[in-house]
Amino acid sequence: MQFNKDFVFGTATSSYQIEGAHAEDGRTPSIWDMFCDTDGKVFEKHNGDVACDHYHRYEEDIAHIKKLGVDTYRFSIAWPRIFPAKGEYNPAGMAFYKKLALRLREEGIKPAVTIYHWDLPMWAHEEGGWVNRESVDWFLDFARVCFEELDEVVDSWITHNEPWCAGFLGYHLGQHAPGHTDLNEAVRAVHHILLSHGKAVELLKGEFASSTPIGITLNLSPVYAKTDSANDQIARNNSDGYSNRWFLDPVFKGQYPVDMMNLFSKYVHSFDFIHAGDLETISTKCDFFGINFYSRGIVEFSAASDFLYKGAYSDYDKTGMGWDIAPNEFKDLIRRLRAEYTDLPIYITENGAAFDDVLEDGRVHDQNRIDYVNMHLQAVSDLNEEGMNIQGYYLWSLLDNFEWSFGYDKRFGIIYIDFDSQERIWKDSAYFYADVISKHKKAIEQQA
Ligand code: FCB
Numbered sequence: 001m002q003f004n005k006d007f008v009f010g011t012a013t014s015s016y017q018i019e020g021a022h023a024e025d026g027r028t029p030s031i032w033d034m035f036c037d038t039d040g041k042v043f044e045k046h047n048g049d050v051a052c053d054h055y056h057r058y059e060e061d062i063a064h065i066k067k068l069g070v071d072t073y074r075f076s077i078a079w080p081r082i083f084p085a086k087g088e089y090n091p092a093g094m095a096f097y098k099k100l101a102l103r104l105r106e107e108g109i110k111p112a113v114t115i116y117h118w119d120l121p122m123w124a125h126e127e128g129g130w131v132n133r134e135s136v137d138w139f140l141d142f143a144r145v146c147f148e149e150l151d152e153v154v155d156s157w158i159t160h161n162e163p164w165c166a167g168f169l170g171y172h173l174g175q176h177a178p179g180h181t182d183l184n185e186a187v188r189a190v191h192h193i194l195l196s197h198g199k200a201v202e203l204l205k206g207e208f209a210s211s212t213p214i215g216i217t218l219n220l221s222p223v224y225a226k227t228d229s230a231n232d233q234i235a236r237n238n239s240d241g242y243s244n245r246w247f248l249d250p251v252f253k254g255q256y257p258v259d260m261m262n263l264f265s266k267y268v269h270s271f272d273f274i275h276a277g278d279l280e281t282i283s284t285k286c287d288f289f290g291i292n293f294y295s296r297g298i299v300e301f302s303a304a305s306d307f308l309y310k311g312a313y314s315d316y317d318k319t320g321m322g323w324d325i326a327p328n329e330f331k332d333l334i335r336r337l338r339a340e341y342t343d344l345p346i347y348i349t350e351n352g353a354a355f356d357d358v359l360e361d362g363r364v365h366d367q368n369r370i371d372y373v374n375m376h377l378q379a380v381s382d383l384n385e386e387g388m389n390i391q392g393y394y395l396w397s398l399l400d401n402f403e404w405s406f407g408y409d410k411r412f413g414i415i416y417i418d419f420d421s422q423e424r425i426w427k428d429s430a431y432f433y434a435d436v437i438s439k440h441k442k443a444i445e446q447q448a
Pocket of ligand 1: 014017161162165219292350396403404412
């Protein structure tokens with residue numbers, strides 16, 4: 001595999017999944033603290049109270065990032081640290097991210113910052129959360145102080161991570177916080193999340209006149225039909241609409257997909273939450289497009305299901321999440337995005353895998369994770385040969401961490417965490433990734 005000299009290698013995390021320090025320096029609870037505390041939502045009622053204790057160990061973690069040799073590190077900002085209460089800015093919370101970004105820069109590592117990675121403050125939730133259109137203003141207050149305080153030290157901004165999860169998984173499927181199961185709420189939540197994205201882009205480029213690149217990260221999963229039958233094609237179309245097009249179309253085409261609006265109208269009685277001008281704002285041009293890729297979907301027709309599809313059997317090899325390992329389908333996805341949606345530079349802002357790691361004599365021989373990462377890096381390299389213009393890759397994740405509803409049961413890190421001692425132990429995949437990066441750097445030096 002081969003990458004050009006400007007290609008960036010990175011690794012990614014998010015605030016609630018690693019920081020811990022849940023009640024320090026003024027932080028108040030987020031919807032995830034509440035969700036973790038609710039019976040039956042998160043594996044063994046695990047929570048992020050301590051997580052990887054990154055809030056206290058960030059210097060040690062930066063040393064690991066440095067040792068990996070990555071160019072860039074993606075992390076997110078915990079909103080309830082910055083606004084512990086409505087309208088109440090907390091500089092003590094912001095101080096942590098300043099220290100973090102500055103230390104990264106001192107080490108020559110570019111901070112790539114996600115503004116929202118799902119930890120909505122409880123005060124916002126109590127006023128309706130993302131379902132309330134005012135959430136757009138609350139988010140903009142949050143984005144504004146992030147830009148004011150951090151724009152100088154941040155290399156790129158990501159407004160939102162995976163609106164599908166924050167919106168559909170949280171408000172329709174109920175598997176993520178806040179755990180609601182109402183499509184009416186979910187389409188509103190998604191709309192306000194996307195609108196807040198567009199407005200934040202306008203704010204940074206307009207009022208702040210900043211040249212820091214800004215974009216959004218979507219999780220996309222190419223969907224395949226079990227058979228060629230007309231019914232399975234309907235299933236495929238609807239599943240693609242629910243997972244991908246409901247987000248891609250507004251962001252890149254300034255419209256929601258009409259077929260999906262019709263399908264959703266069984267539950268969504270009015271789309272009056274879409275105000276004049278909203279879709280123009282949502283489709284405001286960004287500087288890059290972030291994609292989180294993990295797997296593909298395969299579906300078949302199901303008359304009994306709401307949207308006429310259900311998951312179909314797949315004989316693919318799977319990760320520890322039970323997700324199909326699908327680097328070829330990843331290629332299909334990128335080609336489709338180029339053909340149908342966008343010319344913007346693409347960054348793979350997350351890719352990685354959970355497996356059942358075993359710590360033996362101080363080592364974790366995670367050949368399965370090495371293979372997974374290797375296949376996807378190879379795919380990125382192949383795609384770039386086709387001219388697909390992927391400019392960077394962020395491995396999810398730096399550390400084993402709080403994997404949402406799976407708690408600490410699923411390990412995505414390339415660095416193993418002993419959650420009792422907080423010891424960090426490099427898995428074989430970390431050595432592998434460091435090696436890929438150092439070989440790349442040597443190759444570039446030789447070319448120069
Ligand atoms: C993505 C999330 C990230 C992590 C990975 C495994 O959906 O953005 O926080 O949980 O999945």
